[in-house]
Amino acid sequence: xxxxxxxxxxLMDAALFEIEERNFPAARAHLELARYGNPTSPxxxxxxxxxxxxxxxxxxxxxxxxxxxxxxxxxPLPRICLAELEAQGEGFHNAAIGADKxxxxxxxxxxxxxxMLQFRxxxxxxxxxxxxxxxxxxxxxxxxxxxxxADLLRYCGQDKDAVAMEAMA
Amino acid sequence: MTAPLCSVILCTHNRRRWLGRAIxxxxxxxxxxxxxxxxxxxxDPVRDIIQDFNDPRIVFIDRDENRGYGASLNECFGxxxxxxxxxxxxxxxxxxxxxxxxVNAMEAAPSVGAAYTDLxxxxxxxxxxxxxxVTRKNIDISRDWxxxxxxxxxxxxxxxxxxxxxxxxxxxxxxxxxxVLVDWSMIRRMAMFTxxxxxxxxxxxxxxxxxxxxxxxxxxRMRRDKRVFDANMRRIRAxxxxxxxxxxxxxxxxxxxxxxxGKVRKVLADIAEHTWCPRMTYVVGPEWERHNLPASKCARWxxxxxxxxxxxxxxxxxxxxxxxxxxxxxxxxxxxxxxIGAAIYNLAQSDRRAVAYPLANQPNPVPxxxxxxxxxxxxxAHPGESPRDAARLGGISHESAYPDVxxxxxxxxxxxxxxxxxxxxxxxxxxxxxxxxxxxxxxxxNPLWMAESQAREHIQAGRDDLALPLLTRLxxxxxxxxxxxxxxxxxxxxxxxxxxxxxxxxxxAMLKE
Numbered sequence: 001x002x003x004x005x006x007x008x009x010x011l012m013d014a015a016l017f018e019i020e021e022r023n024f025p026a027a028r029a030h031l032e033l034a035r036y037g038n039p040t041s042p043x044x045x046x047x048x049x050x051x052x053x054x055x056x057x058x059x060x061x062x063x064x065x066x067x068x069x070x071x072x073x074x075x076p077l078p079r080i081c082l083a084e085l086e087a088q089g090e091g092f093h094n095a096a097i098g099a100d101k102x103x104x105x106x107x108x109x110x111x112x113x114x115x116m117l118q119f120r121x122x123x124x125x126x127x128x129x130x131x132x133x134x135x136x137x138x139x140x141x142x143x144x145x146x147x148x149x150a151d152l153l154r155y156c157g158q159d160k161d162a163v164a165m166e167a168m169a
Numbered sequence: 170m171t172a173p174l175c176s177v178i179l180c181t182h183n184r185r186r187w188l189g190r191a192i193x194x195x196x197x198x199x200x201x202x203x204x205x206x207x208x209x210x211x212x213d214p215v216r217d218i219i220q221d222f223n224d225p226r227i228v229f230i231d232r233d234e235n236r237g238y239g240a241s242l243n244e245c246f247g248x249x250x251x252x253x254x255x256x257x258x259x260x261x262x263x264x265x266x267x268x269x270x271x272v273n274a275m276e277a278a279p280s281v282g283a284a285y286t287d288l289x290x291x292x293x294x295x296x297x298x299x300x301x302x303v304t305r306k307n308i309d310i311s312r313d314w315x316x317x318x319x320x321x322x323x324x325x326x327x328x329x330x331x332x333x334x335x336x337x338x339x340x341x342x343x344x345x346x347x348x349v350l351v352d353w354s355m356i357r358r359m360a361m362f363t364x365x366x367x368x369x370x371x372x373x374x375x376x377x378x379x380x381x382x383x384x385x386x387x388x389x390r391m392r393r394d395k396r397v398f399d400a401n402m403r404r405i406r407a408x409x410x411x412x413x414x415x416x417x418x419x420x421x422x423x424x425x426x427x428x429x430x431g432k433v434r435k436v437l438a439d440i441a442e443h444t445w446c447p448r449m450t451y452v453v454g455p456e457w458e459r460h461n462l463p464a465s466k467c468a469r470w471x472x473x474x475x476x477x478x479x480x481x482x483x484x485x486x487x488x489x490x491x492x493x494x495x496x497x498x499x500x501x502x503x504x505x506x507x508x509i510g511a512a513i514y515n516l517a518q519s520d521r522r523a524v525a526y527p528l529a530n531q532p533n534p535v536p537x538x539x540x541x542x543x544x545x546x547x548x549x550a551h552p553g554e555s556p557r558d559a560a561r562l563g564g565i566s567h568e569s570a571y572p573d574v575x576x577x578x579x580x581x582x583x584x585x586x587x588x589x590x591x592x593x594x595x596x597x598x599x600x601x602x603x604x605x606x607x608x609x610x611x612x613x614x615n616p617l618w619m620a621e622s623q624a625r626e627h628i629q630a631g632r633d634d635l636a637l638p639l640l641t642r643l644x645x646x647x648x649x650x651x652x653x654x655x656x657x658x659x660x661x662x663x664x665x666x667x668x669x670x671x672x673x674x675x676x677x678a679m680l681k682e
Contacts, residue, residue: 004305006306006307007650007680008304013654013658013673018670036296036300037294
């Protein structure tokens with residue numbers, strides 16, 4: 001029951017839990033330490049952006065997302081977060097909670113699964129996210145997503161699953 | 170009643186930063202009747218650190234030359250006065266009950282010579298600002314005592330070991346040429362003399378302060394050099410402490426050869442590479458070829474007299490060999506991984522008399538492993554016959570299969586792992602559960618390790634209901650950050666946020682340095 005950076009994983013999990021519980025100071029403390037423990041990952045910065053936004057501090061949130069963009073220039077998620085914040089400023093806290101929900105009993109919630117995809121992608125677990133998304137498509141019969149999921153699977157080198165997913169499109 | 174004196178040996182080399190913490194953990198033991206022997210093996214001076222403790226229980230040996238862990242241990246052995254001996258790395262630490270738990274267990278089991286706990290393997294990164302971030306703490310190895318496994322691979326961490334002092338007299342001094350796996354060299358030799366008790370307590374922590382491949386630990390540096398590592402492995406497997414070995418059979422491998430050809434050299438090299446139980450190879454051949462035998466601790470030349478048949482020379486060789494088991498092989502024999510282990514294991518386990526087990530993967534006629542005395546009797550009774558025919562005529566049964574498989578626990582682990590990798594998590598959980606029952610009678614059930622593995626598979630299979638009782642028990646009996654983290658996730662999913670928060674915080678508290 002361990003990951004290479006177990007401490008970081010527990011901190012991120014505990015932070016998401018505290019976000020869900022709207023205990024933002026505790027979440028922030030966990031995320032700051034997670035940031036120190038894994039300085040190359042944009043995930044703590046993005047989650048910190050969610051926390052600031054949920055607390056009504058949009059400027060700080062934008063700052064965190066911008067830092068995340070600089071840290072991971074090839075990762076689309078921080079840019080999406082920043083763009084969405086600038087466009088409407090809504091949805092980030094929901095995305096964080098949504099991401100959590102997928103872990104906690106709402107496996108067929110589309111918002112949650114998409115948010116989860118972003119979270120997983122952000123933390124380098126794209127392959128796992130693709131598998132989960134494929135499971136979602138199979139369970140819900142959401143054929144609209146099938147083509148995109150097939151592309152994602154192919155990107156992850158899972159050609160066999162991609163072909164099966166394309167057949168559902 | 171006075172508690173027995175315990176000697177803790179701590180060899181140090183360039184670990185000033187951590188040494189004080191290690192010493193504090195020893196002096197803070199609940200078992201207070203101890204001496205701590207600190208041996209500086211070159212490197213940074215540490216006398217000031219020792220003096221700061223101002224504790225008469227510390228014996229300090231200060232050597233400027235880096236002689237290696239084995240040489241330092243030998244010096245410490247000579248100074249140790251305790252009835253029990255324990256070891257601590259200079260950047261590791263004991264938990265307060267470690268010595269007490271081990272000593273109590275051995276006081277209650279006088280026939281057992283050694284005990285060991287489990288250790289948390291702690292990994293940390295040191296940031297550019299000098300701050301330490303602990304990345305993980307896990308019990309990497311928690312394995313019940315298995316003598317034959319120990320011959321093959323070490324599952325007893327040196328820092329978790331406490332043993333009776335007299336074992337040191339039996340195993341002899343450390344080989345100072347061995348610079349990697351020194352603990353294993355010692356434990357492997359001890360296994361020839363005594364059983365060990367595995368205690369499920371967490372006895373302490375051992376630390377690695379670098380996640381990258383650049384650790385400056387001497388044994389780590391050498392471990393990265395495969396040539397050095399393999400040479401050490403062969404050297405350790407060739408170790409033969411003074412006899413008698415009450416717990417481990419010795420095997421004589423007899424290889425008749427008219428001359429030391431390339432094939433003979435290859436067989437000898439393969440024996441050294443692929444034989445993990447103690448053995449001695451006797452090459453039976455004419456006197457004039459003796460000087461061609463490659464030097465080895467585990468190979469001897471046995472002179473075949475002029476005009477003497479090989480059968481006669483083999484019989485004399487058997488009679489002179491100080492071994493429990495014997496086999497006669499050919500230069501064309503196939504010596505590769507697992508070639509003799511199963512035969513030794515089964516013969517050692519078997520109560521049956523007059524039985525021989527085949528060596529694995531051999532061309533016909535397949536050589537067998539015999540009890541040496543039985544083979545001698547058979548060959549004496551049937552002179553002129555080949556050893557195999559003499560054994561058959563002498564009533565020794567040549568079995569064609571093994572009743573048991575060595576390292577079968579590891580076979581079970583492989584089955585479970587294969588199922589898990591194919592996403593058959595329910596099946597993997599059943600395998601782990603079954604292994605506890607299957608191996609418990611032999612005391613290799615590894616119940617905590619298996620329960621943790623089982624819980625992990627239940628979670629992967631989405632069976633939180635089955636994982637919850639296992640994790641709850643583990644969190645009570647022997648919590649680790651990983652177990653508390655997994656349990657927190659279960660509580661979250663069950664809508665119990667307070668319990669989840671408490672467990673997250675407990676897990677994070679354990680991950681502090």
